[in-house]
Amino acid sequence: MFLDQKYLFTPGPTPVPARVNAAMAAPMIGHRSPDFSVLIEDVATRLMPVFGTRHPVITLTSSGTSALEAAVVNTVSEGEHAVAIVAGSFGDRLATIAETYGIHVHRLNIEWGKSCTPDQLESFLKTMDKPIKAVFATFNETSTGVLNPIHELGKVVAEQSDALFLVDGVSCIGGVSVDMTADHIDLLVTSSQKALMLPPGLAFAAFSDRGLEAIRKATAKRFYLDLNRYVQAYEEQKSTPFTPAVSLIAGAQEVCAMFEEEGFANVVRRHYLLRDMIRAGIRALGLPLLTSDEDASPTVTAICSGAVEASVLQKALKKNYSITVAGGQKQLKGKIFRIGHMGYCTPFDILKVLSALEIELVRQGEVNHLGVAVQKAEEVWLKHV
Amino acid sequence: MFLDQKYLFTPGPTPVPARVNAAMAAPMIGHRSPDFSVLIEDVATRLMPVFGTRHPVITLTSSGTSALEAAVVNTVSEGEHAVAIVAGSFGDRLATIAETYGIHVHRLNIEWGKSCTPDQLESFLKTMDKPIKAVFATFNETSTGVLNPIHELGKVVAEQSDALFLVDGVSCIGGVSVDMTADHIDLLVTSSQKALMLPPGLAFAAFSDRGLEAIRKATAKRFYLDLNRYVQAYEEQKSTPFTPAVSLIAGAQEVCAMFEEEGFANVVRRHYLLRDMIRAGIRALGLPLLTSDEDASPTVTAICSGAVEASVLQKALKKNYSITVAGGQKQLKGKIFRIGHMGYCTPFDILKVLSALEIELVRQGEVNHLGVAVQKAEEVWLKHV
Numbered sequence: 154m155f156l157d158q159k160y161l162f163t164p165g166p167t168p169v170p171a172r173v174n175a176a177m178a179a180p181m182i183g184h185r186s187p188d189f190s191v192l193i194e195d196v197a198t199r200l201m202p203v204f205g206t207r208h209p210v211i212t213l214t215s216s217g218t219s220a221l222e223a224a225v226v227n228t229v230s231e232g233e234h235a236v237a238i239v240a241g242s243f244g245d246r247l248a249t250i251a252e253t254y255g256i257h258v259h260r261l262n263i264e265w266g267k268s269c270t271p272d273q274l275e276s277f278l279k280t281m282d283k284p285i286k287a288v289f290a291t292f293n294e295t296s297t298g299v300l301n302p303i304h305e306l307g308k309v310v311a312e313q314s315d316a317l318f319l320v321d322g323v324s325c326i327g328g329v330s331v332d333m334t335a336d337h338i339d340l341l342v343t344s345s346q347k348a349l350m351l352p353p354g355l356a357f358a359a360f361s362d363r364g365l366e367a368i369r370k371a372t373a374k375r376f377y378l379d380l381n382r383y384v385q386a387y388e389e390q391k392s393t394p395f396t397p398a399v400s401l402i403a404g405a406q407e408v409c410a411m412f413e414e415e416g417f418a419n420v421v422r423r424h425y426l427l428r429d430m431i432r433a434g435i436r437a438l439g440l441p442l443l444t445s446d447e448d449a450s451p452t453v454t455a456i457c458s459g460a461v462e463a464s465v466l467q468k469a470l471k472k473n474y475s476i477t478v479a480g481g482q483k484q485l486k487g488k489i490f491r492i493g494h495m496g497y498c499t500p501f502d503i504l505k506v507l508s509a510l511e512i513e514l515v516r517q518g519e520v521n522h523l524g525v526a527v528q529k530a531e532e533v534w535l536k537h538v
Numbered sequence: 539m540f541l542d543q544k545y546l547f548t549p550g551p552t553p554v555p556a557r558v559n560a561a562m563a564a565p566m567i568g569h570r571s572p573d574f575s576v577l578i579e580d581v582a583t584r585l586m587p588v589f590g591t592r593h594p595v596i597t598l599t600s601s602g603t604s605a606l607e608a609a610v611v612n613t614v615s616e617g618e619h620a621v622a623i624v625a626g627s628f629g630d631r632l633a634t635i636a637e638t639y640g641i642h643v644h645r646l647n648i649e650w651g652k653s654c655t656p657d658q659l660e661s662f663l664k665t666m667d668k669p670i671k672a673v674f675a676t677f678n679e680t681s682t683g684v685l686n687p688i689h690e691l692g693k694v695v696a697e698q699s700d701a702l703f704l705v706d707g708v709s710c711i712g713g714v715s716v717d718m719t720a721d722h723i724d725l726l727v728t729s730s731q732k733a734l735m736l737p738p739g740l741a742f743a744a745f746s747d748r749g750l751e752a753i754r755k756a757t758a759k760r761f762y763l764d765l766n767r768y769v770q771a772y773e774e775q776k777s778t779p780f781t782p783a784v785s786l787i788a789g790a791q792e793v794c795a796m797f798e799e800e801g802f803a804n805v806v807r808r809h810y811l812l813r814d815m816i817r818a819g820i821r822a823l824g825l826p827l828l829t830s831d832e833d834a835s836p837t838v839t840a841i842c843s844g845a846v847e848a849s850v851l852q853k854a855l856k857k858n859y860s861i862t863v864a865g866g867q868k869q870l871k872g873k874i875f876r877i878g879h880m881g882y883c884t885p886f887d888i889l890k891v892l893s894a895l896e897i898e899l900v901r902q903g904e905v906n907h908l909g910v911a912v913q914k915a916e917e918v919w920l921k922h923v
Contacts, residue, residue, distance in 0.1 A: 155800065155808055155884045155885070156555070156796060156800055156808075156882060156884060157555065157557060157796060157799065157800075158882075158884055160886075170541070170542065171556065171559075172542060174556075178563070411541060411542060414542065415540065415541055415542075423540055423541075473923050474886075497541060497543075499540045499541060499543055500540070501543075501545075501859075501890045501893065501894075504889065504890070504893050504912075505886045505889070505890070508886065508889050508912065508916060509886075511916065512916050512919060512920050512923060513923075515916075515920060516920060516923055522913070523912075523913045523916040523917055523920065524909040524910065524912050524913025524914075524916060525909065527889075527893065527908075527909050527912045527913075527916075528907070528908045528909025528912075528913075529909075531893060531896065531897050531900075531908040531909060531912075532908055534897060535897050535900060535901060535908065538858050538897060538898075538901055
């Protein structure tokens with residue numbers, strides 16, 4: 154519409170800061186050079202507080218799905234039993250990957266748009282009559298905008314079973330607080346293009362002592378995604394087992410600097426502020442939210458069809474305001490649209506998408522007054538200024 | 539405050555688009571190479587519609603002040619008489635440069651915050667009893683946010699005198715419509731870091747047939763700013779007389795592409811929309827505007843101290859919202875602040891600065907309701923969607 158500006162509000166990929174792009178454009182270095190060892194050690198250790206882990210964070214050159222697959226193949230073997238919490242399409246994907254490897258997956262199906270409660274998990278675990286090797290959980294269900302109560306779920310797993318607790322943190326790590334020890338998480342994986350403010354292309358894995366031990370003992374067939382190889386290459390040579398995406402890792406180093414400058418606790422607070430602002434604004438427009446306040450994700454918000462179809466609003470945002478949001482997936486296709494607000498996102502960005510929505514709804518005659526959504530969101534922000 | 543985002547709303551320098559930065563980061567080329575000849579010819583000709591000229595646009599490697607100086611020394615000689623319209627600090631600067639060169643400058647002083655009317659210029663020219671070599675005008679007075687009626691002023695100059703009409707277009711070329719023939723402009727100069735979306739470092743000069751002839755005949759001592767040398771180097775070799783800022787010129791080429799993609803008429807319309815939006819929003823907040831709607835610039839808006847001192851608001855915008863605006867200059871120092879809205883600026887950017895202003899004014903207890911400024915600005919935008 155105006156200039157070449159495109160506003161990206163999908164729940165990944167997310168906007169990449171100019172300084173991260175600049176860092177990625179630095180002269181290439183050899184991935185078997187001492188310079189790279191310095192780089193990978195720096196990133197592995199500076200990411201530790203972001204993942205809430207006591208071990209250096211492992212970097213894979215691959216996408217988020219590979220991280221989920223790595224979580225499976227490095228912990229559970231063919232014929233073993235696992236529980237998968239499925240509350241959306243990414244929970245489903247994790248379960249499907251495990252099934253592909255011949256693992257007996259017991260699905261705890263949760264209504265899409267709701268979180269899994271500790272009680273639901275506890276009851277489900279109690280029905281299991283086989284030893285459960287692992288419980289798979291989606292920290293933040295991108296398809297519905299639900300943040301699962303991972304701390305409470307981890308506690309249930311630890312108290313009710315000997316299972317490993319394996320967590321898909323793809324669309325929230327970098328935007329939420331996590332403590333792998335206190336939360337009883339054994340393996341936590343994510344990818345680069347969400348709250349970590351990087352382009353797609355990297356996956357990360359962090360583990361507990363117990364998770365690390367499980368990886369070392371795992372017997373499933375794997376090669377590129379064998380986390381043990383990554384741990385060994387890191388421990389012995391501050392290196393990677395296979396050619397890494399060097400420039401993306403240089404970008405990750407700059408992201409660490411940005412987290413440290415803002416203060417990671419402030420980064421997390423900002424994401425909750427963005428969530429509260431967008432929910433207040435969406436409510437003011439009379440659009441239905443898919444999730445309850447209790448279950449609402451700090452990184453992505455799902456909005457249902459109301460007076461205007463979700464898909465119609467999604468298209469109008471693109472056409473008239475150059476704003477890209479995401480539609481629904483699978484059973485929610487055509488029924489919701491999703492606004493990502495993670496990573497390189499500020500309160501002004503939330504006001505931007507709310508302004509576009511309210512102008513469009515007034516234009517379509519569905520809302521009477523301009524400014525109503527922005528006003529409510531500004532009220533939320535005002536309390537934080 | 540949040541992340542490293544800094545929002546630049548000064549009337550120059552202005553934000554540089556990522557794709558322009560990318561173009562400037564292309565591999566360096568020799569400035570005496572055939573590649574550079576292709577580049578400079580491309581920029582010189584593609585900028586012609588932006589300047590409304592029939593001649594290729596000349597590029598100088600220097601700042602805006604040098605462009606004003608070039609306008610003076612290439613047209614008027616020591617001891618000759620000139621009229622300078624002075625309606626702000628940049629009109630004053632142009633007059634001062636001419637005085638430095640021993641030119642008899644007759645200043646037509648206009649109240650700061652108002653435009654020069656054709657009648658004022660006509661009356662003033664009638665009082666001149668010496669031959670006037672040139673009339674100097676500031677197209678857009680950056681210090682007050684006034685756009686002078688350059689078409690009407692040019693007509694007066696053409697009808698009432700034999701003088702050359704020399705125009706400082708620094709803070710508006712790239713954001714306004716201009717036709718050097720119809721507007722009777724003989725020399726039009728500007729710099730890169732305003733509506734042309736580039737970093738500082740380049741100045742541009744465009745001329746009419748008559749302006750070109752005057753430059754060729756000019757006798758004032760000059761070397762680096764001798765426009766005749768630039769015209770000759772361009773005409774004979776598609777080159778520059780002195781080492782040019784090659785990467786900035788590569789950036790200018792990308793800016794031409796952006797103007798063409800949006801359509802230059804749409805670029806101009808966008809600037810007037812931004813002006814109308816910000817004025818509607820500022821009025822809703824009860825803050826006084828320095829200029830009338832008739833005189834208001836499409837590229838910069840000056841806001842006076844009201845219930846809150848201008849300098850206090852300027853500081854709060856920076857501290858609490860990472861927004862940089864400009865203060866007043868000379869006699870307006872401490873009395874106004876100025877918001878630039880030129881170049882790489884969209885309606886969402888205007889809503890951003892209005893949101894920050896209204897949150898801050900509510901925070902300070904000077905405005906009762908959030909959303910009022912945004913609402914009024916959105917109303918203006920809605921008519922254009």
